[in-house]
Structure formats: structure tokens, C-alpha cells
Amino acid sequence: MKFRFLFMFLVLSGYGTVSMAQRVPEADSAVTTKHQVSSGGQRFAYTAKTGTQPVWDDKGKVLAAVNYTYYTRDDVRDLGKRPLVISFNGGPGSASVWMQLAYTGPRLLNIDDEGYPVQPYGFKENPYTILDVADIIYVNPVNTGYSRILDDKADRTLFFGTNADIRYLAEWLNTFVTRHNRWTSPKYLIGESYGTTRVSGLALELQNAQWMYLNGVILVSPTDLGIKREGAIEKALRLPYFTAAAWYHQQLSPQLQGRDLEDLLTEVEAFTLDKVLPAIARGYSINPGEKAAIIEKMSAYTSLSTTVIAQHNLDISTSFFWKELMRSEGFTVGRLDSRYLGLDLKDGGERPDYNAELTSWLHSFTPAINYYMMNELGYKTDVKYNMFGSVHPWDRSNDNTGASLRQAMAANPYLHVMVQAGYYDGATDYFNAKYNMWQMDPSGKLANRMSFKGYRSGHMMYLRKDDLMQATKDIRDFIRASTPKEGQPAKY
Template sequence: MNSLHTALAALILSMSAFAHPGVAEETPPNRKGPDEQARGLPVESVTNHVVTLQGEKISFTARAGSVRLRDAQTEAPQAEVACISYERAGVDQTTRPILFVFNGGPGAASAWLALGALSPWRLRFSPETVSPSTPPALVENAESWIPFADLVFIDPPGTGFSKILSDSDEVKKRFYSAQGDADALAVVIRKWLTAHGRLASPKFLVGESYGGFRGVKLANSLREHENIGVEGLFLVSPALDFSWLLAGGNPLARAALLPSFAAVARHAKDRADVTDAEAYAAGEYVTDLLKGARDAPALARMSAAVARFTGLDREFVSRLGARIDARSFSRERARDAGRVLSVYDAEISGYDPQPFAPDSDWADPLLESWRAPLGAAMTRLTIEKLGWPIGEARYSVLSSQISHQWRYGDEGRANAEVISGLREALALDPKAKLLVVHGLYDLTTPYFATKLMLDQLPDFGDASRARLIVLKGGHMPYLYEESRKAMRDAAKAWLETR
């Protein structure tokens, strides 16, 4: 999700603790001592399953277990990282792609991608009607990726069922930092590959949102510290450079949002419906933005154009200097109806709890509606289908506490970026490749921001090595069946053209 680094002292501590070859090996998952079982997670559960997807019977092995991270010097347990994997039966594992899957947050568990898009089972839902009281029903996922790739879903420490076992504040700070997170998860991947005999398999990383940021850093940590090379990154709605995403002084951040605003205003079905908005955003809009807020003719031109593209009142647009942020758009666009739009998918709306107040604070209609059924469905899956006895443990879908404690490095969140790390990875390995999927209605990580960033990369011998696909939907485009199918088909073709 390279120029992002933690302070030198913290990095050295991180390296000595768990990120490099000096780390003590964890006790094999099925041979934990009684004291470790009492505080950690249960021993690994291995089950066999058959699902019928698109008329084909798929047999696979599911593993629900964990990888323990220890202090390299004292061997004291530091964290128990939960992993759920699905491996197809009867295939050559040396040529079978294996994908390690993460969500973002920071503080989000892997359930979003797991039960929303990739796993053999998914939560039954409709993006327009999902609510906190939606039953956590599981159905076979016709769009699962298991027919063409093995899948390992990893929940970073503090998310899902994963636990931090150390009482040390320094250990928690390290796990809750951009570099420490990448270094720790690199160890988890190496140990998982070694324990399950998959070191020879073609390896790929899949990350969503901050998971895209994490994915780039993780690829570099795997290469530099764990002797593991990955062939590609499949990123969904990634955050690659926060200066393009946060409200601040970068005028390009406003330009990056405009095509998504236009897509929502027009109920666009695909990117072709907003080509004029893209052209304006990358041309006249940027030119006028750079002239500054005191240029009255520029403000007048921008106000008229932005009002036209967004469907917002021109006076309101002018009052904001024709610099519309996602939250202002999401409230003002549906204000007359007493509703607010989700910044994660602005085609989805909910009621404004304070519709008559000049300012309001609200739970996001999509993100917050998903949390309860998703967490309950993940618990049901783990216990009922995978036979992993997690007891009364609660599955943490999304932790705001982790997000608030997260440290991005010396540059801070506003300047955190991994585009430079992506450049390095693509330049170093001629076989490495990148596929990015975005949704049209995403106001959190708008697709046009990623498009403009990727346009700055050299072709590195083949411009198709870094590709962008834009689908109907928002931050989680896979919530829509047609986009879930398109994402699956794109992943299959991408993996098969190695």
C-alpha cells in the first residue's frame, strides 16, 4: 500500500524482533504446548470440501489455523496471526498460483474480500439492502477464485481472530506501524509457505484499500528479508499515495474526485459515461485550480463546470471554492431527501440522523451496515464449516482503535506513499506485474487518482505490466454481481498470462 519508513530505532527493533532470519521458528500449529493453547488460538483444523461452481465440482482442502510470531532473542510469544486457506485437490502445487489476501483499514480483517468475493462461500447480500440486521447466511460463491488459484486469507494482529500476545507497548506499536506490519506479515507468509510445502508455488499478493499500500510494502519486505519473490500484485481500490486522497493542499486530490462525482450524478454504468469529466478534471479544472482561490474568473468557470458535473447547486459549489470534498458531496447530494450517500459507494444512501442541522455526523450507510453480518458470517464459517473451535472469541471486522494508533513513518499519513516502492519492484523484476481494480462510485480511493498515478510510471518494457480496470460499484465493487464476475474473470486471465 519505497519511501515510507519508520524511525531508524524503531526499524532496528522491528528487524531484531521478528522480521528477519534470526527470528525463532514458531511451534508447529498442531504441537502447541498447553500454556500456549490457553492464551493463543486453537490448533489448526484441516477439513475437506466439495462445492459446485458454474456446473463444475471443485474439491479442496481448507485449513483454519495460525502462525505464531516470537521475539528472536527471548522466544517470547508476540502474536498469533490467524490464517484461513483453501487449496484445490488433485493439482500440481509447484505450478498452482497461491494468493495471499489482505484487507486494509488499517484495522480491517480479511473477511471483506473473503466473504465478499474470493472464497468458496460468501455472505448472501444485496448491496442496496444490506443492514446490520442482515442474516449471516452463507452460500456457495459462483465467482470464487478457487477454480484457478489457491487462497490464503491473513488477518493482521488485532484483526479477525488474530491476537497480540505480548504485554509490551513497544511490540504493539511495531505491529501497528506501516513498516512493522509489512515485516511481520512477511514472516507469516514465509512460515506458512514453509510449513505447508508451497515455497515453489507461484506467489501473488491481493490487497484492498490500505491492503494495497500494505501489499507493495509487503512485497518488498518478502524480497529483502525473507527470500520470497512474488510475481504480481492484484489490488482492489488501493491507497497508493495519501497526498492524493486526503483533504489538504494538493489540488490534484480535488481533480481526482470529480469523475466519480459525475458517475454518481449520472448513475453511470461504466467509465465511458464520464470521459468528458475525466478530460475536464485533467485539463481545464487543474489549470484553474492552480491559479488559486483569489482568481475570480477561474472560480466562476470552475463553479459552473463542477456544478454541472456533480449536480450540486452552483452557489454551494462556489462557496466551497469549487473544491468539493467527498463528505460535502455525500451529504449535499441527497440533502433534500434527508439522506446521506456512502463515501465507499455513493450509489448507496442512508438516512441522515440530523437532517435539519447545518452539520451532521453519521455512520457510513454501507461500511457500517456490513460489519455485523460480515463478522457473524465469518464466525459461522469458522466454527460450522471449517471446524476451528475458536470458542467465545469475537471476530474483529474493523478496528478504529488500530486505525487511530497506526504510525505511517516519519512522513506521517498525509505524505505516506508506496508509488516509489512500486516503481522499484517493477524495475527490479521484469516478470512482476500489477493489476488494479476500482469502482466508479468510490469517493474514498477514487479510481481517477490511481489512473493519474499509474500514468507517471515508465512502461518498464511493457506498459501492460501495470493495468487499471474500472467497474460498476464503489470501494468494494465486488458487492455487485456483474463486477464480482468481471473481477474474477480479470484475475483468471491475469494469472494465466504469466
């Protein structure tokens, strides 16, 4: 009798699907809720479905549960024509909270217009959500969000590695698309940071192993995508980012500071490729006078002293730059977004004590996502939401994801790629993102299907309101441009 009463209490309390009394998620669960939002000049209803879907082995045994949130607009009559955006974040151990609550989703983190935390913590409607033009699924890979390995004997290498991650997620997406009847929908992948490695590899894996063809891939603050850049090229490509960060903090000369940022960066990019790269490559063989002139110019473009640049043999590491740029004023600058300032124990040293931007982001995102999942989406569980989960050791070998994305584009004439990058991102900087594009397609045969968009913020450029407005507009434009006219064949 007592057990029966407890069971009825749980059902009536709404815990029949996702239980609060467990520390691991159910393998297969879902909670569905109804909402409204205004975007694109319209107010419309949408459905949010959040839950878990299993990962099986080859024999059908459940190994893990992958947590997702799926948003669909309610007044859509033909899902076959409705774009589906599949969203991943990075890490590789990071949940998909960042873009869900601050970029493309229907709810927006409560922050100020530049992206800094404010209280009370929480969220509001996102008037810039792309849900007006596309449905969205946010996927949390194993050990991120509420996703977990369920079989204690499961081989961790099936999940934690560049290529393993791509393989199991492609299989998982096949199941999701089949369950939700989205095979005929135009499909897009969007990934941020390590998520760009993930979606670049997925583009080819979905195409070759799941026979699922995409219309577009959006790379937000991309990694190196397995494209090698050791030696002189790695050292030289940092310079335009240094200029952008120095410009933002008004450390440059009045003449340079008065220039428009993007106009100045065009000049610095040319100097980097034409002067700095060959100078570093030549090492001690360079003419001393030529070397001194290049150091003077680098000093002007970064605000670092000629002495410091000479002492580093023209090779300024990013970690040293974050410490050095504002050292005289007692601040460090952020790694992922150099607009953010930090305070170290000592002004001396070679690198900052902590990442000022990341602590700021966790400050505002963590309470918001936990409150949102339970109170608005009705997902009630004792499983901890992992902002960052343990996915180590991560096997990074055989990363050919940039080449995979190029191959997918070559084999699929419908497939377009857009890169979005913030000028103040010092971890995955914008100039290296451009270099990716040049090296992925050195022939230029795919150039008309590749585009670059730069923004005046950092790694998560959408945290700044002006960039959120522009970046979501850019996504809408990209979706429209990459949706072929009815009956248009995929051929060269």
C-alpha cells in the same frame, strides 16, 4: 479422576486444537476440514485449514498469534505450478473477512444481487471463487480476526505502523510458505483498501528481505500508496467520482444522464485535468469569466449548484458532497459506496451522521463469519472475531509503498500489477487510483505490466453480483497473463 474425565470430554468434543475455554488464541494451532464447490464449470473438492501461526522475536520468543484460513484444491498434483494468492484487507485494523466471504473464497455471503443484507443470515457456495485456478490464504494481521498479541510486554510498535506491519508480515509469510511447501508456486498478493498499502510494501520487502519473488499484485480500491497530492491536485481529482455518484442517483441533466457512465467519465476526467486543476492552482488570479464557465461545467457534472461550488472556491470536500448530493430529498450517500442512502437527524450540516454503507456491511458480514468459522470450518474458540481491532496509534510515517511497488516491478520482470476500483467509491476513488499508476511509473516503462479495471459499484465492488462475476474473471485473466511460459526467463 475428575480432571481426566474433563480432558477426555474436551478431546472427544473436538476442542483439543482450539479451545472454547480461552480468551486469547493459541500461538500455533490448526483445524482442517474437507469441502466441495463448483466454479469455472467444474465441481471439485478442496481443503480448508484455519488456525494460528506465531510471530517470533529475534530470539525465538513468541510475541503474537496471526490467524489465517488457507484453501487448497484437492486434485492438484503439482503445487509448484499452482498459483498461490495471499489476501489481505485493510483498515489497517480490519480482518480479511470481506474478500474471504464475498469475493474470492469458496463461500459467498447471503446478500441480494446489489449487496444489501437479507435474512436468514449466512452463506452459500460461491460459483465465482478463484479456487478453480489458485489456492488462497486469507491473513488477519495482529488484533484483527482471531489474531492477538500474546506477550504483554511486547512492543506494540513492532506491529502497528506502515513499515512495521510490512516487516513482520513478510517474515510471517516466509514461515507459512516454507511450512506449506509453496516456494516454487507462482505467488500473488491481493489487498483491499489499506491492504493495498500493505501489499505494495510487501512486494518489495518479500523480494529484498525474504528473497521471495512475486508474479502479481492486485490492488482493490487502492489508497494513495504514499504518493503525495496536496493542494490543487488533491482538490481536483475528486470530480470524476462526484459525477459517477450523481449519475447513479439520476441527479444530472437528461442529456448527461442519458450517456453511458464510462463514456461520460472519460469526458469529465479530461475536463478535470485540463480545466479544473489549473483553475484551482491559479486561485484568485484566474479570469472571472473563465472561472464562471468552469463553475457552470462543474455544476453540470455534479448537480451541485453554482452558488455552492463558488462558495467553496471550487474545492468541494467529499464529506460535504455526501451530505449535499441528496439533501433536498432527505438522504445522505455512503462514503465507501455512494449507492447506499442514509438518514440523518437533520438535513442541515456539513457531513453525514454515519456511514450508511458500512453499517449495512457489518449487518450482514458479522453473523455470517462467526457462524462460518465455527460451523463449517470447525474453529471453536471464545476469542472474539474482530471485524475491526484496536491497532492505534498507527505510525503512518515514511509511507513509500507506491515507490516500493514500482521498485519491485523494475527489479522483477515477472511482476505484474492490476488495479480494481469501483466508480462509486468516495473514500479511495477510482480516479485517484489511476493517478497512482501514472505517478508510480511516469516514464511509462512499466505500463505494459500495469492494468486498470473499473466497476459500477463501490469500495467492495464484488458485493454487486454483476461486478463479482466480472472482477473474478479479471483475476483469472490476470493470473493467466502473468504466468510465464515454461522456460521463459525473467529478463528485459
